[in-house]
Amino acid sequence: DAGVIQSPRHEVTEMGQEVTLRCKPISGHDYLFWYRQTMMRGLELLIYFNNNVPIDDSGMPEDRFSAKMPNASFSTLKIQPSEPRDSAVYFCASSLGWEYQETQYFGPGTRLLVL
């Protein structure tokens, strides 16, 4: 399996622009997670889906952030409008989710820089 796929790998944009991050989970995985990682705050869960349905979005920082999962093989995280404080590495992860000890497999991440 190719693992979790994320695109783009790097994104540089200007403040106010819309940013869309994409993720393809591992085939057969029922759970998909979006994380953000910064030096100051570490790795934070933004939102997660089970069978394409959002389960917990309490980590989404504000209304500028939105996430969708239209089908089992694709998810997007959108930031509109973007701000410099959104600069971070955004990871997507997926898991089978049968047990609460289930391993989460992370994608390579998208490095976002908002100027």
Add this chain to the structure above:
Amino acid sequence: QKEVEQNSGPLSVPEGAIASLNCTYSDRGSQSFFWYRQYSGKSPELIMFIYSNGDKEDGRFTAQLNKASQYVSLLIRDSQPSDSATYLCAVSLGSQKLVFGTGTRLLVSP
């Protein structure tokens, strides 16, 4: 108080020594505990998980859990330079949601 706390390090150990990484958590309802390794510029990867008090061994790695003290640790025996990375402790309350610490940077010198 952060939910999951780790010393940021760096923790420096010589090659062949035992590296001891520690993590404390605040929620007594926490059920599962995970250790992830993250190399610089890479994504986290799972090393071990533990959910019962005591020790769990996997090769050179041993996870230790003490729920009464709300403490979980990771021991790396015979440390190698390739073990140099940031180690993230993560805690679950029994759902798929993980709360991560900010990580401890480990440096193993040849």
